[in-house]
Amino acid sequence: MNTKSFFTPLALAGVSATLIAGCATTGTNEKLEAARTEVNSAAANPDIVAKAPLEIKTAREALDRADRAQRGHEDREEVDHYAYLAQVRARTARDYAAARRATDELTETQREVDRLRLAARTREAEVARTQAAQSSQAASMARAEAAAANRDAAAERQKALQANLEAASAQERVLILQTVLNEIEARETERGLIVTLGDVLFETGRFELQPVAAPRLDKLAGFLNRFQEKRLIIEGYTDSVGSDQFNMELSRRRAEAVKAALVARGVDASRMTIGAYGKSFPVASNQTADGRQLNRRVEVVVSDENGNLKSRLSMR
């Protein structure tokens, strides 16, 4: 046998067949089928296909390559190799998709966090504003309370003065009373102390107090405020001009005008009673203008030391 006879076509075909048989695999490849399941599963997921298209493509290519190797009876190692690549790339596609999904979610969640934080900050600012408004309100209330306290303190001082005065001896009281009575030109009469407010206090037919009445009303109010226990009857009178009914009404109004003036000067209204006598009880002649002016008057009857008041009605 020479060397040429060794390389006969038949012999070469035999070698070739042996080599092919060495590469070939038979039956199904479990690794390939596992890879196919994983690649198909990933490729069937639209989210993975959208987020990792390149990885899906390379996984499919590897799977196709593995199938071709299997069909072409290539080396088992080659089929397994491409099956492995297909499987790993399918997993890579899945993980890339998960990573990108997480990124999207992160962006979205972060945006929501930012939105809520902004809302919280806005609300905190509003709360702060409200608190500031409330504290300024509290401050103004505190100021009002302080002012009220000052007023109370003033009232307390006034009360203390009053108490001092009340504590003064009876003699002193009589002296003070006398002085004040002189000031307001009070007269001792059978009905008790009477202060006559005449002297152009009213015009004919009118009941508004003239400005000249003010100083005497001030003094009378001062006296009444000093002697809180004193009660009054305020009696209105008129001259004889006009009807009886008109004059009765006019006299009542005059008495009320004086009462209102005393109330305005701090005398409690409950201490005062109104009396209206019209043209009755004149103190002067209605025949002359001077006489009529004297008759247009208000008399204030002051209760005695026992607190008794004698109205003209009670005198009858």
Next chain:
Amino acid sequence: MTKPFVRAGFAIALLSLAACTTAPVSKEQMAVARKAVERAGGTPEVAQWAPIELDQARAKISQAEQAMNKMHYATARRLADEAEADARLAEAHAQAMKNQRAVAEVREALNSLREELARHPG
């Protein structure tokens, strides 16, 4: 007269060998795989979140280089390709884990923020 048959026989034999070994691994392919593994290994998150995949990639690239030295080119090519695929999977996996962890943290912050807002309604 037998010469054409001889040639045909040679051709079949060569094709069969080629089918088995395919193209030998290129230096470029090895370099790409090596670079992918190094990049994955140099990323702290990969070492933290995908240590198994990373170890596998490293083992395969060094095995590929050993096969290369022994001139087992087919094995070297397969190992290099698998190492590269493993390295990319390790990166993707680590990225997914890291992002999901971040999402969980932000979600937690969002929940506590919501609770806080619910406790102090405006």
